[in-house]
């Protein structure tokens with residue numbers, strides 16, 4: 338092979354550590370195949386995007402068919418059938434009350450769009466508001482606006498002077514839910530009236546798979562509704578079945594004013610995002626005055642090939658027993674997690690739907706603690722893509738994963754618990 342170093346600058350990677358960067362050639366189901374003949378079980382769905390499995394045949398066929406018809410189209414004032422079909426399909430699937438779909442290309446942009454919609458809503462109503470409430474430990478992406486509404490830490494230290502101020506509501510840890518609700522109530526009543534509250538429902542993904550229940554989600558929604566504060570749900574990770582229902586908010590029996598979707602929207606095959614909004618938010622921008630339109634676009638907004646992939650994903654949800662597969666995976670996760678014996682090294686085992694998580698005990702561990710990369714390498718050497726966040730190990734697999742593959746993952750986790758500290 339070539340001796341010159343790769344010019345690729347990888348995402349969230351410290352190249353100075355010289356860690357191995359496997360070269361993947363192809364993927365199918367829950368397996369990644371290396372160019373050198375090795376294989377890995379994709380236990381984190383390639384960073385939470387792959388839902389049904391890699392190279393899902395119906396999605397791949399839809400992509401191939403669309404590439405021969407229409408590759409790309411300006412979406413300002415022009416439209417195409419895949420986007421029209423997808424928007425109708427999303428409204429039919431989404432919680433009641435959401436009636437308009439704005440397309441973009443990533444989870445971060447779906448959040449930027451949501452924040453801009455909320456601010457535009459208030460300005461166009463002649464009642465400008467700019468304050469955004471956020472949930473402690475939240476994550477909404479890596480662009481400046483998305484970082485502003487996310488947890489501050491080492492990962493955004495260099496940019497902090499540019500991040501805008503927000504009101505942070507404490508995470509509703511078990512037993513402390515009332516403190517969260519009280520803080521939200523106080524923030525909504527405050528003199529500086531908030532424009533919106535943005536949060537991830539039931540599971541805070543990048544915050545470390547932190548989980549809370551549907552009752553407190555419903556209560557937070559009710560407080561915002563009572564005070565006229567827009568409720569933005571970021572279901573970029575939780576959407577498409579991860580938490581056991583198509584969207585996490587269904588479990589609380591609620592609908593947001595604005596809903597952010599991405600990751601599993603195309604089954605994970607192509608980048609695409611959608612921000613769904615209520616008629617009130619759309620209508621606040623509706624006017625013969627061009628100055629009141631929604632000023633947002635990205636070049637690849639509603640790319641036809643990505644929309645075709647998403648339409649195939651929606652067809653799978655409508656026509657195949659996806660809910661049964663998710664329920665079966667959730668049950669397998671529950672069983673393996675309960676049986677997991679980390680001999681004292683593993684604590685805080687938790688699960689919501691198909692997502693299982695736990696913490697590895699080591700003194701003074703945080704996101705940058707050395708345990709993460711060590712575990713990462715340990716799992717990689719055992720044929721697993723299982724990339725911990727700090728000391729949090731989580732299993733978030735594609736829904737096609739087999740019982741045998743799941744057993745291999747849990748066996749490796751038990752071995753890691755034995756190995757850590759003894760290396």
Ligand SMILES: *Cc1c(COP(=O)(O)O)cnc(C)c1O
Pocket residue numbers: 442443444445446448476477478479537542543571572573574575599600
């Ligand atoms: C991944 C993620 C995002 C950002 O999505 P990108 O496609 O990586 O920009 C936003 N919100 C949540 C909850 C996420 O998990």
